[in-house]
Amino acid sequence: SQTIHQWPATLVQPVGSPLSLECTVEGTSNPNLYWYRQAAGRGLQLLFYSIGIDQISSEVPQNLSASRPQDRQFILSSKKLLLSDSGFYLCAWSLPQVPGGTLHFGNGTRLTVT
Amino acid sequence: RKEVEQDPGPFNVPEGATVAFNCTYSNSASQSFFWYRQDCRKEPKLLMSVYSSGNEDGRFTAQLNRASQYISLLIRDSKLSDSATYLCVVNMGRGSTLGRLYFGRGTQLTVWP
Numbered sequence: 001s002q003t004i005h006q007w008p009a010t011l012v013q014p015v016g017s018p019l020s021l022e023c024t025v026e027g028t029s030n031p032n033l034y035w036y037r038q039a040a041g042r043g044l045q046l047l048f049y050s051i052g053i054d055q056i057s058s059e060v061p062q063n064l065s066a067s068r069p070q071d072r073q074f075i076l077s078s079k080k081l082l083l084s085d086s087g088f089y090l091c092a093w094s095l096p097q098v099p100g101g102t103l104h105f106g107n108g109t110r111l112t113v114t
Numbered sequence: 115r116k117e118v119e120q121d122p123g124p125f126n127v128p129e130g131a132t133v134a135f136n137c138t139y140s141n142s143a144s145q146s147f148f149w150y151r152q153d154c155r156k157e158p159k160l161l162m163s164v165y166s167s168g169n170e171d172g173r174f175t176a177q178l179n180r181a182s183q184y185i186s187l188l189i190r191d192s193k194l195s196d197s198a199t200y201l202c203v204v205n206m207g208r209g210s211t212l213g214r215l216y217f218g219r220g221t222q223l224t225v226w227p
Contacts, residue, residue: 034215043118043219044158044201059214090157094215102148103203103215105157 002027006091006106013113019064019078021109023091026072031093033074034103035066038088050074051096086113117141118204120218127225131192135221137202138184147178148203149187152220158201161187192225199223 006023013019025031035047048066050056056066063082067075074091091106120137127133139147147164162169164176164185175188185202202218 036217044217046214046216049214088155102160102163103150103158105159108157110155 002031002093002104004091004093004104004106006109008109009107010110011112013081013111015083015113016080019076019081019085019111021076021089021091021111023074023076023106024072025074025093028072028093028095030071030096032096033068033072034092034094035074035076036090036092038090040087044090048076081113083113086111117206117216118202118218120202120221122219122221124222124224127192127223129192129194129225129227131225132188132190133192133223134189135187135200135202135223136184137186137218138182139202139204139206139216140183141204141206142180142183144183144204144206146205147176147185149174149176149185150201150203150217152199152201154198158217161200189223192223194225194227197223197225 003026033050036044037047038044046059048056048058050068053068053071064078089109092103094103118139125133149161150158151161152158162171162176164178166178168177173190177186199220199222201220204216206214206216
């Protein structure tokens with residue numbers, strides 16, 4: 001069966017510090033991978049999605065970046081965090097053969113930028 | 115206009131009530147539609163897909179109206195455990211852009227005894 005691991009679960013970082021959130025998927029090959037952010041009182045915002053290694057689409061201009069160095073690894077990074085980067089970050093995967101298929105989410109990372 | 119819009123609620127209903135949520139989407143070329151459920155401070159989980167012909171899963175019924183670009187979710191005989199935020203999700207991808215799933219802000223439901 002497929003599983004998704006996302007870490008860390010919570011993170012408190014000062015403004016201007018770097019960020020690295022990691023997500024790995026097991027039990028499937030070539031999944032679609034996603035990073036979403038949910039700010040307090042707001043809906044889920046699609047940040048990045050990837051249909052393959054080094055194939056990443058960015059949905060919103062911001063100081064975040066994503067990388068997919070391996071088939072089942074997806075990393076969200078920032079060189080300098082802003083206060084507005086605080087939120088609940090969710091990694092997700094879906095099967096590549098099914099257009100717009102079911103999203104399976106990790107447990108999320110709750111980031112607080114101070 | 116946002117890609118996916120929902121009434122945020124909150125909807126507060128007694129146990130046993132029937133409640134309906136609506137969602138509108140902006141892209142007429144959208145291909146697939148879903149309802150997700152999110153419990154407080156947890157990740158969203160798929161509740162059901164929405165098909166053109168409408169579909170039912172126990173107490174839950176989903177409908178799609180492509181002409182009007184809206185989706186609905188009907189919950190019958192509400193249970194306390196139905197209390198959650200319900201997220202409308204639309205795939206705006208075209209062709210090979212399989213990954214463009216957009217979430218509404220969610221509709222909050224509280225079922226009281």
